[in-house]
Structures are given as C-alpha cells and as structure tokens.
Amino acid sequence: MRKTSKNLREIVSAGGMARVMAAHDPLSAILVEEAGFDGIWASGFEYSAAMGLADVSLVSMAEHLNNMRHMAERTSLPIVADIDTGYGNAINVLHTIEQYEAAGAAAVVIEDKMFPKVTSLVEGGRQDLISIPEFQGKVEAAVSARKAPEFLIIARTEALIAGRGEAEALQRARAYEAAGADMILIHSKQKTPDEIESFIDNWDGEVPIVIVPTAYPQMTEARAKSLKKIGVLIYGNHAIRAAVTGMQQVFARIIEDGGIQNADADIVPVSEIFRLQNMDQIKLDEGRFLR
Amino acid sequence: MRKTSKNLREIVSAGGMARVMAAHDPLSAILVEEAGFDGIWASGFEYSAAMGLADVSLVSMAEHLNNMRHMAERTSLPIVADIDTGYGNAINVLHTIEQYEAAGAAAVVIEDKMFPKVTSLVEGGRQDLISIPEFQGKVEAAVSARKAPEFLIIARTEALIAGRGEAEALQRARAYEAAGADMILIHSKQKTPDEIESFIDNWDGEVPIVIVPTAYPQMTEARAKSLKKIGVLIYGNHAIRAAVTGMQQVFARIIEDGGIQNADADIVPVSEIFRLQNMDQIKLDEGRFLR
C-alpha cells in the first residue's frame, strides 16, 4: 500500500492548480484523498493541535515525520510536508530533507522565520525573520539534499505576516527563487485577498506561487485560477477545525441527552470506520493466510 | 500540566456511574474533558482508525502507550486505557501494566481474546477466546504489577461477542473477579440491551459492571443507572465517528463550492484551535521568559 511519491511538479506544470487539503493523522489524509483533493498538506499547525500543543516548535521533527510517513503509507496522493523552519539551521535542513523524502513526501514547504517559530495567524504573535542570505543557504541546502529532481522545495516567506511590506516580500521571493526554490508560498493574514493579489500582480519571477487562503475565504478556486500564476492552493487547517466542530457538537448532544440515542443518527455508523480501516481486506487476507 | 492520576475507584464507589468517552489523540481527549464527561477512554479501536489501520493488533503497544501518555499530559480526567489482550501473554501484561501506570493511566481494560485480536463489532469477525485459567493468570499478573492500589484492573469478557452464551460469560466474570479484577466489562453486539440486561440481572459478583452501549443506543444513562450495578459506561467510538462525519461533510462542501467561502462559517474559527492549544499561555510565558 506504500505510495510511490507522485510528481506534483507534473500536476502543476500541466497548467492546473493543485488543491491541497490539510491533514493531521493518516485517517484525515485518507479522507482528503477520498474527497477528491489533489494533495495532502501534512500541516505542522494541525499536528501540533492534534497533540494538544501550541504551534511554536514544541513538536519534535521525529514525531511530525513519523506521522507524515504513516500518511504516505495509507494514501496515494502527493504529500506536501510542512517542515516549518527546517528544524534548525541549514545543517538541520540537509538532514530534514533526507528524512522527509525517504518517508514519502512529494514536496516540502520551508519558511523564513526564526526557529523556534510562532504560528502565523495568531494575533500579536512574535514574527521574526532570518536574513535573506541565511535563508538562501537553507534553500540551497534543501535543493542539494534531495535525491529526486521531482521532489519540490517550496520556499515560504512570512514577510507580509511579519509586517515587512510587499517590497521586501518580493525581494525575498526573488532571492529564494535564485537559490533554487521550485515555488514560492506567500502567506497573509489580511481579511481580504487584496494584499495577496497585489503581490501576485507584481510577481515577476518564473516559479509558481502557492497560497493559503485561511484568513480571506473570498479567494475561491475560480478566483485563484484567474490569477494565472498560482500553482498550489493549500487549505491549511480545515480538517482539524471540521473534526473539532464535529466532536464538540456530538459530545454536547450526548451530554445533553444523557445517552447516544439521538447522536447515533447524526454520525457515520461504525461500519463506515471499518470501511476506512479496510476491514474487508483483512477478512480476505484471513481467508488466504490463516490456517 | 501533567495530571495526577485520579482515583476512578472513588468516583465509582461514591455511587455514581462514570461516563467515559473515547478519544484518539490528545486534542480529542481535551474535548472530552471540556464536554463534561467523567473519564477518557484511550480506545484501541479509535487509535487504530486514526492511524488508518484495522483494529487487529497491528498498532504497537509503544505507539498506543505514547499516545495515551500525551493525553494524560494534557488533561486532568482519569484515563481508562484499552490495552486489548495486554499485548501478548501474562509476561507481557506485567510489562504493559508497569508502562501504562507510569504513563498516567487511571485504569486499564484487558480482554480475554486470543492475541492477535479482531475488533469486536465487525460482522463475521474471528473471535477466539483464551482459556479461563490462562486469562486468570493475566489478571493476576496485572494486579501484581500495579504500584498504586487505586489503579483499576478491569477484566473484559468477550464471551457474548464470541457467541459462547450467558452462562459462560457469567462463569468467566466470576473467575476474573476471583483473580482480582476490580470491575468486569461485558460487551455485546446485539441491537438491543436485552442480552446485557439479562447478564446484569444474573450477575452475583461484588464488583461493578462496565458496559459499552455502541450497538444498542437505547441504553441511555438513566436506564443504565436504573440497573444499579453499573460502575462505568463507556462511549466506545463516538469521537472518531464524529470527527469523520465533520471532516467528510466539510471536505465535500469545499469541493462542491470550489472554495471555503461557505464552509468557513460551518466550522469553528482558527481562534478556537488557538484556545485549545493554550496560545494565550504561550504569549504570557513569552512575556515572562523571552528576553
């Protein structure tokens, strides 16, 4: 069942815009695939949240990596792995890339924040960036460490998040492309797409842009496609938000009702979980191999 | 934030019936606590499902244990750990109990199936039980290995699930109580509570009964309390079913809408995830300790 790492590069260069949905465990990754998305975002934010921890570099690389490996084992979509700052400096990046590629990722996103990072969308969060040359060194390390040329290095600049303005965002994006990045992820926490659209209008590089329209839901896929330079659109945290919503509602109902007599009808039956777990295959295998 | 293992024994002997809800990761455990349940069921079924694997002893003890430890670190409710068959024979049980108690569990449930097990509710599943003396040895090992007397050993008989009938179920329950079990979990996959209620009517032991009313949702908490011998009622898989339901609906909506413009309003905002992650505490700590 282990997937062959698909070529996200092909998907993108075929002119399409890949829609990539966040996941926080292998089951949510399976659901992403079944729903019809083009890729899985192995999100650091979602995984931290699933662990009950703030997204401030508390989760170890080994833990996020292991979770991503299990996603890759159970799905066939390309996985875009969120490696935050690369878990240290350029030396760490060499190790990190080697590990994520071997574990089945199709791409990584590495960001120009200072380690340890603070999650991007929180109000009043500390947002320190490292220098352009230092981050170029990290991108070069990532490019140097990959084995397969179709493994994508996506450089993420947090210049807009950090309030550095569009000019610096463009300067950083150009510098990261020059260092070898295959795509540029530009993040924004504005409530409208204006900031992002202006950046994209003024983007004069060759490589495609990646966006994460969490704060500005007006950015539909149709609108994003009309911008023409967008290679990947990442839905960054909707799996964990949907899961929390589902659990909060069902838990409240059970507490209120003093039982599952009503909640039972609101949720998928146990047999649906069996299907997602491939229990039918287990029964076939028992028939073949158990004596 | 590491919890002091609470005394589930006290909760039960105070006459109340503890309502325990399943969780599959630290975040779902946090939601169980916030919703008002009395304990957390560190479910093997839910954890296997979250890993995208069938519940047939594929997940390693070290993995389930580690997940349970993180739940214990982030919550204060007592955790009832599902240790399946104890991960082997009575020697494994000694090691397993030592590990789960140290990791913060308040109780374990150990079942009389043969290792490797097949999940209980699947239609046509292989359901082999070990002999009564062999399982008594496992219960005695568990009792012998615990450090704190308030750590509960709950013996689960699958006699009804395996179609062995009530007489054998009662015989096994008595034998397990004699071996030192603090409670007896009796499981059933009948669509009505009749089988369970008959067992409870005929139960002549001293220790309380634990039930898992998944297949027979008519068994409300009020009805269970009226039976008078029930110490714990476990909601065995409603967290993962609620999470899957939530994600399937939201993913379908986003695919259909070609964006998050509508789905955004159906799910909790990002700020709710920040709250669950304790981001406010992080900001306070940054103020105190970052220079």
Add this chain to the structure above:
Amino acid sequence: MRKTSKNLREIVSAGGMARVMAAHDPLSAILVEEAGFDGIWASGFEYSAAMGLADVSLVSMAEHLNNMRHMAERTSLPIVADIDTGYGNAINVLHTIEQYEAAGAAAVVIEDKMFPKVTSLVEGGRQDLISIPEFQGKVEAAVSARKAPEFLIIARTEALIAGRGEAEALQRARAYEAAGADMILIHSKQKTPDEIESFIDNWDGEVPIVIVPTAYPQMTEARAKSLKKIGVLIYGNHAIRAAVTGMQQVFARIIEDGGIQNADADIVPVSEIFRLQNMDQIKLDEGRFLR
C-alpha cells in the same frame, strides 16, 4: 546517505557465503560495515538487550523497526531484519513485511515459534512451536507482501531448539520451502556443530541454509563453507557482548583508579567518535550552507 537496499540474493547466488554480524543501534551497524562483514543482522535479541529488556516479545515492532530504519539510513550493507514471529499471526506478517521492506531491509528472518516467544539459547526456556500449516500461511503472507522479488524471506525453524528432533526439523524446512521461503535458518543450542552438520547433510531442498553458530564456536567460516549449502552465516550477538565487555572493563578501571587517567589510553579517543559521526562532513556543509 539512505542506502538502496542491496541484493543479498545476488551475493549468495554468486556462490559466496555471506557473513552477517549483529547490531543493536546505527553505530554498531556502522562498525559492522567498517569491519568488512557482508551484512548487518538487525537482531531482536541485541535490541532487547540494549533496551534493558528480556528477549520475550516485550519490545514493540514499531521500536525495532525504527531502529532498523536508522541503521539502513547510515550504512550501505544489506540488512537482515530479525522479525521474530512476525509480531502476531499471518495478518500481522503482511503489515510487518510491508513496513520492514519500506524501511530499507534486504531480508527478514521469521521463526516458527508461538508469539510471544522466549529467546532461544536460555536454559530451560519455554519453546512452543506453531503448526506447520499455520507457519506456511505466515511464509506465504510474507512472500505475498513483499514488493521487490530480491527481498528475501528467510524461514527459521526452532525445531531443534524445541527438542523436536531432526526429522521434524527437516519436515518443517521442506514445508517452509514449499511455501515460498528463499532460505531456511536452522538454529541449535548444542555445544558442538554435530546437530547442525547432520541436518545439513540430510537437507535435500533447493534453497540455501542459514546458520547462527553462537553455541558452537568451532564452526569457523572455513568449516561452514565446506558444507557447501550454507548461504548466510549470522554472528548473532557478538556486538552487544563486545560492547558490554568493553564498558564493564572500562567502568571498573575508572572506579578503581578514581579517574580516567589510565582508562583514557585504553579506549578510542573522542576524535574517533567524531569520525564515526561524520563531523568532517558537517564542517564542510557549514562552509557551504551557513551564512
């Protein structure tokens, strides 16, 4: 640095006898490679011992697997992974093979003991075997689960260890070959090679034999080669015994001397550890990528 899984099959079919040395962590695996052996034995016994645990199925599959993966990442020799009984029944074997092959093993050894097992060489150890048809099912599952045909399934019979006699050992070996095993490992705890040599004399199958001459050190490589049917000779536990010997002697010396003034000269310098850790490469990489 991740190795491409080498074709142990080729090494063996070229007529040579592969000498495979046990390892218990990536460092000992590196030393095995540097010393000139042909392969690495990812030993369950050594790993259990390194964890301070008895070799009775206490270590989880996920832990041994993870250790083996790290060995594969840091070495280029083929790794023969000791998967004990396959961590359960034939269904577990399907999962286990998938995981070990993906993690970089070149071969696995699976044995016909009952799970949980007891280590083979301990005096008076419980040694229960599963039936021939049941173990054939496990071998067939292993063969069915492998992706690459050069990945070797080595079936290990403990018939001699369990006192079942040569006739049953041969019967089992033939049955396992019929089920698809690529080699047969025959284990013995006799103090001389007689039992093993007699078995090999009477072996009429096609596939090569694997031996583990721990109890009978008279079995040199020259003597083993003269037997002509031996494909692999495994040194099963000499890495951990050498490491323990080294540490016990040096610790005793330091305690006795009240310092390291003498012990320092008896052990490799710190610079030798730096060499094994590839510190020189780190310095080169810092020069290239740190700004």
Add this chain to the structure above:
Amino acid sequence: MRKTSKNLREIVSAGGMARVMAAHDPLSAILVEEAGFDGIWASGFEYSAAMGLADVSLVSMAEHLNNMRHMAERTSLPIVADIDTGYGNAINVLHTIEQYEAAGAAAVVIEDKMFPKVTSLVEGGRQDLISIPEFQGKVEAAVSARKAPEFLIIARTEALIAGRGEAEALQRARAYEAAGADMILIHSKQKTPDEIESFIDNWDGEVPIVIVPTAYPQMTEARAKSLKKIGVLIYGNHAIRAAVTGMQQVFARIIEDGGIQNADADIVPVSEIFRLQNMDQIKLDEGRFLR
C-alpha cells in the same frame, strides 16, 4: 521497576562529590549502576553517536527523552539529563523540563549555546553563545517549570569553550546562579586542568560546580575533591568510547580469524546478557502467571 527519582541534591549537600558516568541506552545505564557510579549522564553526545549522527542538534527531543525514560525505568540511580540548549528558546524550555521531569530525570543540564549547537570538543567547531539575559530567561523558565524542588537545574556555560575568557565565564556563572541555577557546569577543552582550576579558584558564588574532565584526564577524583567546590564530576563519553573499542576489537578478531573460535573467550558469555536482561525474573514470572 520504575525508579523513584532520587534526590541528587541530598547526595551533593552531604558533602560528597557525585561521580556520574555517561550512558547512551538503557543497557549502558544498567552497567553504570552496577559499576558503582553515583548517577547516570543521559548524554546527548553519546545518544547522537549511537544513532550514527553528529552532535549538532539533529536528534529530536522526543527521541532523546524516550531513551532517557527507558533508562529511568531500568535503573535506580539519579539521572542527569543533557538537554543541550533546551531544544529552542525559553518557551521550549518550559515544555522540555516538564517532559524530562515526568520521564524520571533527577536533574538537567542546559547550556548557553545558540540552537542548533555544535558539540564542544571538536576542533574548529562553531561556538556561538546567546546573551546573558536570554539565557537567564531560560534558567528562570526551567526553575519555574519544575514540579519537585529537588529536581536540579544545572546551568552550563560554554564561555571557555567559545574562547570568551575566564572573566566572562565567571560573569555568566554568577548571572545564571542569580537566575536560579542549582549548580554551574563549567566546560573546558584545554589539555590540562589549569583553566578549570583557575575558574574554580575565582568562583565566588554559593552553588556547587560541575566539571567534565574529558580533555584533561589528569583531573582525578581525588584532585577534584581537593578543590572543595565541585558537586558533580561527569565522565562525559567513556561509555560510548568503551563500547566502540570493544566492538572494533572483537569484529577485527572475528574477521581475521574467520570465525568466533577465539573471540568467544574474549567477551562475556550470552548468559551474562541474560543476567543483565533479568531472564531469571522472567522464568519466575512464567511460573507464577502462565497457565
């Protein structure tokens, strides 16, 4: 077998100097205890080396922590955990301390290097220190996060290693004591004890000093005790160096001899490994609990 975290503070305040030996896995920790040392150094250098990795912050906190937890489970000596820089900033330190204390450490050593670090003794290694106020914040975070007052926070200054001179080393040591450190570890890579002895002569703080005499083996325990202010003497890497020496010699012998016929007598027998694994206890437990 889980140890109650011993009070290293008592050992030290009783006037004695604790001798603490490095370990890299539970087995080496067991050997440290059997040899008669007073504590176990859960060394980051040794663990990195055992993983086959350079000691430059490549190993994840979760991995080192897990290894330390297993050491604590199998031994009763106090464990001094090497947490490098605390795995990030002061926020990470809060999390790290919580985790290590819960996992059974008796003390931690945290150092004033910049993350990611480079190991101290390598020639020409990059050695950047963070500012005094920033490190004070980390020490204060550590003190604030511990649950038990007897859990020791040892602040390690790399001022001498970084070539900053004795004045700065003393200034840093005083500042770290003011921030709440229970002891000061002063490290040196000079080939003689002069630098360390001068520092100690000029140390005017209240808290004891910790030394790691790897580079200057002339510093015997007797000489260290004569300095009067030394609370703990750590043998920082002699376990891994002894293990490597033992394996290299035995592997070479086996390759040279073409067999184990001679090497067998040079190393401990298999039965010694069984003893270290507590196989006798397993047999007793089988007698009690297996039916």
